[in-house]
Amino acid sequence: MTSSVKDLKLGFTFILRGIKLLFVIPGALKWAIVPFLINVILISTSLTYVLTSLDEIINPFILGLIGDPTGWMFAILSKIAIFFAGLLSVVLVFYIGFLISTVIASPFNSMLAEKTLDYMNSSGVKPINFSNWVKITMRQLGVSLLRALVFAFIGIFIFIFSFVPLLNILGAFAAFLIVAFDCFDYSMEIKMMNLRKRLSYFRKNFTVFAGMALMLGLTLMVPGLTLLLLPCAVVGAADTMSKLEKRNA
Secondary structure, X not given: OHHHHXXXXXXXXXXXXXXXXXXXXXXXXXXXXXXXXXXXXXXXXXXXXXXXXXXXXXXXXXXXXXXXXXXXXXXXXXXXXXXXXXXXHHHHHHHHHHHHHHHHOHHHHHXXXXXXXXXXXXXXXXXXXXXXXXXXXXXXXHHHHHHHHHHHHHHHHHHHHOOOOOHHHHHHHHHHHHHHHHHXXXXXXXXXXXXXXXXXXXXXXXXXXXXXHHHXXXXXXXXXXXXXXXXXXXXXXXXXXXXXXXXXX
């Protein structure tokens, strides 16, 4: 029981540790700037477009049900529908933005993971030179594209579950587990772990991943914050892997 609580805490605090390390590890901050800028653009354009279009999407639907745009029933239903549609839109923008960012920012996140593991003296990690970085970049781009397609397929079911009470909570938690796994995946790639080893690692350390998912869900309370913190999450995940290695050694 004590070990589970420690694992949950270790996962829950991973972003906070990532923020701190990002300003401590030599040369790490410059590799976080590009993913940060990409996420800023994704957030600002996507949320602005979606949230400003909700009235045009929701009101005609309510009008078709009520038939009277001037009555109090229309006003109440419209506000309620727009509120919940806005919450759903934030989740969808976050998830889609995460998928896009996963592909575009993968080379930079790989370097962040490598620098963190090296700084934490993790076993089996060698400094990456330019030629190795190019190789990892090409490999990581292919992996990220395939991973994004798989996550997009899973996202369809998460979207469907979001309309069902209780299942929507489980669906959101599943989405954050996916993001937590992706943040860890860069470190797994540096460690040259195959798919079987990665899934086994996820099962063995599920409580840690659950804590990470809870923290990611908490950041969603501020729209766009989750995407902005993804570089910190990658660093925090690498730090978490290093701590798990030293604890299990």
